[in-house]
Structures are given as C-alpha cells and as structure tokens.
Amino acid sequence: MLQLRGITKRFGPTQALRGVDLDLVPGQALALIGENGAGKSTLVKTLTGVHAPDAGEILLDGRPVRFARTQDAQALGIAAVHQETVVFDALSAAENIFIARPPTKRVVGISIVDWPRMEREAQQWLDVVGAQFPARTPTGELGIAQRHQIEIARALSMRARVVILDEPTAALSQAEIHEVYALVRRLKSQGVAVMFITHKFDELFAVCDRYVVLRDGASVGSGDMATAQESDLVRLMVGRAVDDIYPPRRRTPGDVALRVTGLSHPTEFADLSFEVRRGEVLGFYGLVGAGRSEAMLALIGLKPEATAKVEIEGRPVDLHDPAQAIAAGLAYVPEDRRQQGALLDLPVGANLTLPALAGPRHARHGKLSRGPWLSAVRESGFAQGLIDRLRIKTASQDVPVASLSGGNQQKVVIAKWLGLQPRVVILDEPTKGIDIAAKQAVYELIEEMVQQGLAVILVSSELPEAMHLADRVIVMRRGRQVAEFAHGAPAEAIVAAASGVEVATP
Template identity: 85%
Template sequence: MTTEPLLQLRGITKRFGPTQALRGVDLDLVPGQALALIGENGAGKSTLVKTLTGVHAPDAGEILLDGRPVRFARTQDAQAAGIAAVHQETVVFDALSAAENIFIGRPPLRRLAGLRVIDWPRMRCEAQQWLGAAGAQFPAHTPTRELGIAQRHQIEIARALSLQARVVIFDEPTAALSRAEIQDICRLVRQLKAQGVAVLFISHKFDELFAVCDRYVVLRDGASVGGGEMATAQEAELVKLMVGRAVDDIYPPRRRSPGDVALRVQGLSHPTEFADLGFEVRRGEVLGFYGLVGAGRSEAMLALIGRQPDATARVELAGRPLDLHDPAQAIAAGLVYVPEDRRGQGALLDLPVGANLTLAALAGPRHAWRGRLSHGPWLSAVRERGFAQALMERLRIKAASQDAPVASLSGGNQQKVVIAKWLGLQPQVVILDEPTKGIDVGAKQAVYALIEDMVQQGLAVILVSSELPEAMHLADRVIVMRRGRQVAEFAHGAPAEAIAAAASGMVQEAQPC
C-alpha cells in the first residue's frame, strides 16, 4: 500500500475577527493509516475539521488532494472529493428515518410516468446494508427520534461509508459510547484502514489513540507543535505538547473530612429504568456512580431532581423530606443537577456568558437572588454583572468578557459556566453527570480542582462518570450500577478490576464499603 499522502494541508491559517484559530497548520493523511489529531479544547481542532469538510475556507495555505490543489467552497465539494466526517455531536434529523438521514440530499431516484421520484425500496435496502457495515442492528426505516446517541453515531458512520469516502474524519466519536460500542468504532477504523481509507481520528482518550492510530499531530493555540509515530510516543510527552507543560497528576490532593449526611435516599425506583436504589452522601464528600452506558445512572439522578414522573422513593435533604416530583422544591432545598449534555441542556450557547451565569438565579426561587440581583422590585444590571463576574473569577472562566457568547468558549470553559450557574444558588448537594465528557486533559484538571474546592467548602457531590479512573480517584465511595440495579459499593482505593467486574456483571452481590 502506498505511503504517499492522499490529502495534505500546507500552512493552513484561519482567523475569526481578533481570534487566530489556525496558525500555519501542516499535516498529511495517508491511505491505510490513521492520524491522531491531539490538542486541548480551543487548540483549533474543530476549525481544522470544518476547513477540511468545506464549512470554512482557509485564509492562507493550501489543501492538496492527490498532489493537486483543491478548494472546498461548500460541504458538498468536500463530499464529492471523498471526505466524510463523523462528529461527537451527531448531525441527524429527528423527523427523518435512518435511511433518509443516510441519503440526505442524494436519494436514489427512479422514473415514474416520465418523472424522477425517490426509489424508496432501493434506498431502504442500501441503507440497511450500510447500517450493517457500521455495526447497527436496527431497521433502516426506524425514525431517528427513537434512537439513542450510539445508534445516531452509527447512522453517521453508515452515511460516510455510503459516500465511498477516501478520507473519514472521526471527531470525538466515542465520547458518549459504552466500552463495547467503542470497540466497535475501533474495529471499524481498522476495517477502513485495511480498505485503504485515510483516517483522521480525534479523541481525548489516549488509549483509543494508541489502539488505532499510526501517527499523530499535536495542535496548541492553533499551531502544529509536534508530530511523529504513535508506536514510539509516550502519553506524558503528548500531554506536555498539548498543554505546554508537564501534567504529572491531573487529580488534586485529597484533604477531606466528611460531615453530616446531606442527602439520604431509600427505595428509589422506576417502573422501567431502575429499582430499589438506596444511598446517602455527606457534606464534604464525593459519592461516585459508575456503570456502563444504559445502567440507569443518569435516569436515577434525574428522578432525584423531579424529572422522572413515575419514580418513587423516600428522600431526605438536610433531614427534611423532599417531594420527588417537584423540581422547583429540589432546587429551593439546595439540590441541583449539572446535565451530561451541556450543549443541549446545560447552557444557551448563543447567549452571553453573563446571562447564562445568572439564569438559574433569575428563574429559581426568589430567595436565591433577592438582594443580590435586584434593587427593590427591579432587576439591577449592575448587581447582575457583579454576580456573574464573581462566578467567573471564582471558577476561573476564560472568556473575552461577560458579553461573549458561550459558544465561543472552549469545552472546558463551557462546562465551568454550566457548573457556575448552579453554584451561584449556594446549593447543598450538587449532582455532576459526566462533567468531563468531551473535554481535554487540561480542562479536566480544572474541573477536578473545582470539585475538590466544592467539597472543601462543605458541599456534597454526586459524581456520575463512565470513566473508571475518574470515579476511582475523585470519589470517596463508588456505587456501581448495572441494568438499573445497585450491584456493589466500593471504598476509595478499591482495585479497578473489582469495580469493572461489578459493572460488567461478573459480580452479582453488593459488597460492603
């Protein structure tokens, strides 16, 4: 197989107003090889992907395909050149079927009474074949709104395969997938490489990069700062290239003295999602919930804040009964939830940072903001900005100003905004659902430090995580869920093998902490 580059970037530069997003980036994509694109959030990876797929045109530099300069004025030009992308945030239409999403904009046609109409049987048949090649096991006619995140990824992969792509870009495709689904993605990447496809693979998970990638390029502040062979790379060296400094231990020192019980839950059940969960979390403590995708962790947390109408339980917050079906009461009592989907549920991306930071206080119970955001009966713009500024400084949120839209921030800073919005209410218990999903190692370090700061101030934290090292290092105790059941509980320092075995079903009995 040839080692000559199929696609080359030479000196690619891109600026958005005062922001220099790309600074002379070079990289080569070779048929039959996977190139790891590594960098922190805000390093320029997304801009580079959008340049390759025709969303953005570079200000300077050139793109070479088969050694010849090309220019993509629109996404269709990149697709016609054989470039396809599979994104972390799936790009599918809920109102359409899986087959319609695969062939969006290019359905197979047939002649009928002199007219060219969509050939529906052929489209469904071919879509089913591509879904099968992507490892999907659902019918092509299934409405996309009925499918989960992993299945939506499979639609995007099937779409890329149907385009007979010569270059496939995987942009954080595994962020929301289970271990088995991640293995399917890695298997598909190897299959594409064997077929001579050039792959660009973006992930914050180094084990995936080492498993499927042949070479790497590291971006920092929009510039290429290093590259080489994955076989000879060291994770510590890659991290240092990413962040410009050595990160010996991303987990902060533990200095905890748990206090009184803040939240006690007994018999938390739902007819279809989970059953008979019971636990308590103390002030100044992190209680972890670990399990594979589909274990029911997020659903249980949503029930605690009143978002599961059919759930039942006996819940006490600070010794007082809590109505399980009243989100406003949960928030007023001091129980808040930071969702997994920060883009869809956690923040209003088009609104300014300041407006997002004060949103919960304005919409929440009156005692949460009276006197701090108002002047008499009126909202005070001065106090509102002061409230937001204090949160930005406390959480070290990096933004041009309060007026910058949240969408312009890196993933790590977006997550800080979502967390800060609720910390402004001075809660007693904070539920963090996958707080580091899709953010880089440097941003993770900042979130971990924030969690440690929260427990030092006496907050009780419930951490839902599908990353075992994260749950092990941050949590004082880890509850393992499997298929809606609480199957084990482990104290800090328990072996990873035991926790993983419980999550996978090898341990059936709950173990004492």
C-alpha cells in the same frame, strides 16, 4: 492523499490556526490531538469547506484545491462525522443515506424516486460499514453507534476518500466503542484516509497509526502511535508535564447533608438508599444503562413516577417538585451540557445569573433587582464574581456560551448553580468531552467544593476518576445498588461488581 501546508486562519483578533501542517494517507488513521481551543474544530471546518484558510494550501493527490463551500469538499471525497449525529429520526436508514439525492427512474415521462434501488444500494453501503440492521429500519429506532454507521455509509456512498471522525465515541457504551474501532479498521482496509479526533488516549492507541498534536492553533509534534508515550503526548498538548491531574485530598466529612431512602422507579431503578455528608464526595459508577443518571434526575424532581424519602439536612423534600429541591439546596449539573446544561446562544453572564432569578425563595443569594426591575449592575457583579471564582476563560460576560471551549462551557454550567450556594451538588459526567487540562481544572473545583463543606455526588463512567475523587463509590447494575466501596478499593472489584462478574478480592 491529502496534505495541509501552512494553514492559517484568523477570526478578528483571535489567531485560530498558525501554519498547520499534516498529511492524510490512504489506509491509515491520523490522530488529531489537542486541548479544547487548540484549533481542532477550525481545522476540520477548513478541511470540509466551512472556512477558507487565510494562508497556506490544501493539496489533494498533489494538486492544490480550494473549497468555496462544503459541497466542494464533498465532491472531492472529504466527509466529516461529528459527535452529534446529523440524521432524521422519522426517515429510514436508506432515506438518510440518500438524503437530497435519491436515485430516480422515469415513469410515463415523470421522474420518481426508485425506492427498490435506493434500499438495495443503501443496504450495500451499510454492509460495507458492518451495520447489522436493514436499510428500511427507521432511524429513530437506532442507537448512536448505528447512527454513526449511517453517516459513514452516506459518506462512502458519495465516494468519500477522506473520513473525519470527530469525537465519535463520546456518548457510546463500551460495546459500541468497539464497534467504532472495527469500523475504523474496515475503512482503513478499504483504502480510506481517516482522521480520528478524541480526548481518550486508549482509543487513539487502539486504532490510529500516526498523530499530530495541536497547541494554540499550531502543530507542535507528530509521529507514529506505535512509538508514542502518553506522557509525551500530554506534554505536547499542554506545554508542560502533567504527572498527576488529581489534586491532593484534604477532607474531613461533617454532618449528613443528603439522606435518600428507597429511591425507586417503575422501570429504571429500584431500592436505592444512601447518604452523603458535607465535605464528602460520593461516587456512582456503573456501565451504560445502569440507571445512574436516571436516579439523579429523580432526585432533582424530573422523574414524576419515582418514589423515595429524601431529606436535605434533616428536612424532607418533595421528590416531585424541582423548585423545592433547588430551594432546599440541591443543584444538578447534567451529563449533556449542550442540550440540558446551558443556553448556548445566550451570553455567559445571562447563563450564570439565570437560576438566581427565581424569586423570593432565593432571597438568601442576594437580590439581582431594584424593585420590580432587574438591575444590570447587580447582575453583572454577580456574574463576574462567579467568572473570577471559577476562573472561566471568556473575553467578556457578553459572548455566547457556544463560543467558549468545552471545558469553560462546563465551568459555566457548574458556576450557575454554585451561585445559589447549594448544600448538595450532583455532577453527572462532569468531564465528558473535555481535554485533560480542563479535566484537571474541574477536579480542582470539586476539591474546592468539598473544602468549603459542600456534599458532592459524582456520577462517572471513568473508573480512575471515580476511584481518585470519591470517598465512597456506590456501584449500580441494571437499576440496582449492588455494592459500595471505600476509597482505595481495587479497580478489579469495582469493575466486577458493575459487570456482574465474580472475582477473588483481597
């Protein structure tokens, strides 16, 4: 149905795409695989009319097509659904499906919205994608997976023949991920050509028929998923074999850095007690909704209703004062780096130095000012030190964080807190949405932190990650601390504790 032949795109000195070839076939899902920065986003924007290719051609049903704007791609049946859903919470599902193009009727010579028809037709499209909610439901009441259903229903209502799913499961629970699987299979059964983009290999093998691998803007491999091997795909992605992405463990835990007693919240979690030592990684594992991230937000002082006794290196910390927690040496890297972790439009340098501008309480970190004025020379030197230390790939300190790859954005978020020389670092889903090579870099950074004597709390939904990196794993379920496992515990026992299932363990 849709063919790309020799697609090339350059942005100034950066060659984003280098002669990319791929085919999209009705009733099949194509996996687009590649590291952050491989050219996937540029390719999607080229397919949807955001960018025009510098060279090459796009063929639809064998005929060359060009998109001067996104509406041209939509008119020819090409639609994209991104990780960050584009819906209006205050509107109903039906209104979101027919946004900017509601069905109308004439009444006394005046054109007005035909509300019954809009809800009726919207419900038909929601039924097509398997939605289990009525068309008049306010979108603000729906979860992320259901919002994806609205976006796909919108695309199908516009007669989309090609649907691009860009990281559709990044923020979903396991049950919601299986809903996305069912949706992809339903689209294929209706003859839609699907492009599926994700960093999770199990998802590719679950729903995709073929694959294309991008590396440095070029298509370097393609084939059938049925005969593909994960190790071969990784080798194509990074240009080398990645036998073990986890660094060797060389740890000698020291004194207790953080002790928490009776951490509770009226509605989200209760009676959490734990400690983490210098040079140790304490993992928190649980299913979505277990209360892990909420508990970490409470530790940094962002849950006013929470109560607990918290001590950092034996000194009490007020649970309701984020500034005091930071000054005492606690750093928090949030799960959502784009919304909570970085100011994407600000330069890399400004993001890195921002926490160090808090005033006298951070005097131990080195002043960035001369008298009452910020020193550009000192600020630049401070930022460059962090860029070099974490090996952040950026053209300069002056480029916006938004222009970096996902893995390097995550490094910026971590680096700005390391600049404060913390004693305890909380990493909440630090590898969410980044590729395998970027994950490896984050894992090496975690190992460097513990080697330097930092205490690390790792919140992760990826069990292999928690099992390999953590010295101990605390399992949470429904806001409660239900079990603790030492490094090397069987995966079955950890999953069983998280899900409330009893299994026989050795």
